[in-house]
Amino acid sequence: MTKFSSKKTLLLAGAGHAHIGMLRRLSAARLKDADTIEADIHLISQQPQTIYSGMLPGWMAGHYQLHDISIDIKSLCVRAGVRFIQQSLVQVNAASNKVVTTGDEQTDFDYDVLSLNTGADTDMRWLPDHNSYNEYRSDNDDNNTGAANTNVIAIRPLSTFITQWQRILKAAQQSEKYQLAIIGAGAAAIELVMAAQVTLRNINRNHQVTLVCGENLLSGFNSGFRQRVIKQLHRHDITIVRERATDYRDGKLSTTHKSLPINAVIAATGVIGSAWTASTDLEIEGDGFVAVNDKQQSVSHPNVFAVGDVAIRVDKYVAHSGVHSVHGGAVEADNLLAYLGDNVMKSYQPKSRTLYLLSCGDKYAIGSWGNVNLQGRWVWHLKKYIDKRFIEADKD
Numbered sequence: 050m051t052k053f054s055s056k057k058t059l060l061l062a063g064a065g066h067a068h069i070g071m072l073r074r075l076s077a078a079r080l081k082d083a084d085t086i087e088a089d090i091h092l093i094s095q096q097p098q099t100i101y102s103g104m105l106p107g108w109m110a111g112h113y114q115l116h117d118i119s120i121d122i123k124s125l126c127v128r129a130g131v132r133f134i135q136q137s138l139v140q141v142n143a144a145s146n147k148v149v150t151t152g153d154e155q156t157d158f159d160y161d162v163l164s165l166n167t168g169a170d171t172d173m174r175w176l177p178d179h180n181s182y183n184e185y186r187s188d189n190d191d192n193n194t195g196a197a198n199t200n201v202i203a204i205r206p207l208s209t210f211i212t213q214w215q216r217i218l219k220a221a222q223q224s225e226k227y228q229l230a231i232i233g234a235g236a237a238a239i240e241l242v243m244a245a246q247v248t249l250r251n252i253n254r255n256h257q258v259t260l261v262c263g264e265n266l267l268s269g270f271n272s273g274f275r276q277r278v279i280k281q282l283h284r285h286d287i288t289i290v291r292e293r294a295t296d297y298r299d300g301k302l303s304t305t306h307k308s309l310p311i312n313a314v315i316a317a318t319g320v321i322g323s324a325w326t327a328s329t330d331l332e333i334e335g336d337g338f339v340a341v342n343d344k345q346q347s348v349s350h351p352n353v354f355a356v357g358d359v360a361i362r363v364d365k366y367v368a369h370s371g372v373h374s375v376h377g378g379a380v381e382a383d384n385l386l387a388y389l390g391d392n393v394m395k396s397y398q399p400k401s402r403t404l405y406l407l408s409c410g411d412k413y414a415i416g417s418w419g420n421v422n423l424q425g426r427w428v429w430h431l432k433k434y435i436d437k438r439f440i441e442a443d444k445d
């Protein structure tokens with residue numbers, strides 16, 4: 050690893066996929082040569098543990114325990130020689146190299162180099178009163194009580210969703226009839242709806258699970274893949290409503306032409322920038338994402354880097370996905386070290402084909418790699434193998 054010319058402060062904000070990779074790399078380097086990295090490195094994370102989204106549907110379907118899908122960030126920081134700060138980033142003042150965080154108290158941190166990997170929020174703008182929903186949510190994120198006064202549940206933050214899903218299960222167990230809707234048209238919504246169906250059918254015989262997906266189901270995928278997914282949705286008796294959701298109130302989910310009686314709604318309706326992006330001096334593009342170049346470097350402030358769902362590339366379209374956070378994160382980690390050491394940085398060029406594996410609830414999965422489609426129980430085992438390799442990379 051690069052030796053820094055002088056000791057600077059590298060601040061990592063958020064424990065997303067990219068920073069997990071960075072921490073693992075620092076930890077491995079430390080095992081080999083404890084003195085190699087001469088920078089003060091700090092990581093700001095809301096929680097000491099982070100949930101791995103790729104295995105969340107498997108947890109919902111009962112294939113994994115919560116600890117199987119969690120990564121212990123605090124321990125990873127200790128092994129990597131990184132100071133762990135349990136706080137939430139609320140402001141980035143890039144002109145003065147400062148971030149503001151909240152936790153027990155509001156704190157300022159100075160940095161020489163900042164790396165952002167804080168992910169994004171669920172896009173709740175389909176809900177007419179989404180502003181009051183967001184206010185409610187931010188008041189309830191930290192304590193995670195799950196005692197929601199709303200039955201609309203955003204998939205992000207995942208830690209809040211975990212509590213809310215347990216609340217749904219309890220309500221379903223106690224209800225004579227339970228109707229759940231998942232809103233979304235992407236791979237996450239498809240995995241969630243099938244996982245929910247597999248679990249609900251074991252606890253409530255008189256239940257119904259509905260996917261409200263608009264007209265563009267899995268728009269980024271090939272048509273053969275879409276057909277296979279639709280077959281699986283039918284196999285699971287999931288009702289598909291190809292209309293847009295427009296509101297939820299008083300136990301009724303409104304779509305473009307329908308009003309459906311629904312007990313709870315899970316929204317996997319795409320991503321939008323986190324609230325702090327509205328007041329930063331960093332250049333922001335799209336729906337609140339930090340604008341970066343091919344080096345994952347802010348286009349407005351060269352000592353700020355961003356990767357994963359928090360960022361948007363200005364030179365080409367790169368989908369918001371865990372895959373790009375991991376691969377972009379590896380390049381970004383090289384670039385952070387190169388920037389600190391005054392060395393040449395690399396460009397992140399995503400591969401033309403990405404392997405997507407979509408779990409279908411009951412240990413069955415469908416895969417897509419460019420135009421090649423796969424499916425079967427063996428695909429689920431392949432997904433399990435890849436997911437476990439990621440999550441267990443630093444377990445002894």
Ligand SMILES: Cc1cc2nc3c(=O)[nH]c(=O)nc-3n(C[C@H](O)[C@H](O)[C@H](O)COP(=O)(O)OP(=O)(O)OC[C@H]3O[C@@H](n4cnc5c(N)ncnc54)[C@H](O)[C@@H]3O)c2cc1C
Nearest residue numbers: 063064065066102137138167168237357358370371372374
């Ligand atoms: C159910 C589901 C399944 C998915 N499956 C796949 C899949 O199989 N393959 C794939 O490629 N993509 C998948 N995705 C998409 C994938 O989860 C995201 O694209 C990916 O997680 C983005 O990674 P990230 O590194 O940007 O941030 P994240 O993984 O979102 O992590 C961000 C971290 O930052 C923390 N954080 C957030 N805000 C703050 C703050 N203000 N201060 C401090 N910390 C903060 C969060 O708590 C979190 O730990 C799935 C998504 C879902 C919802």
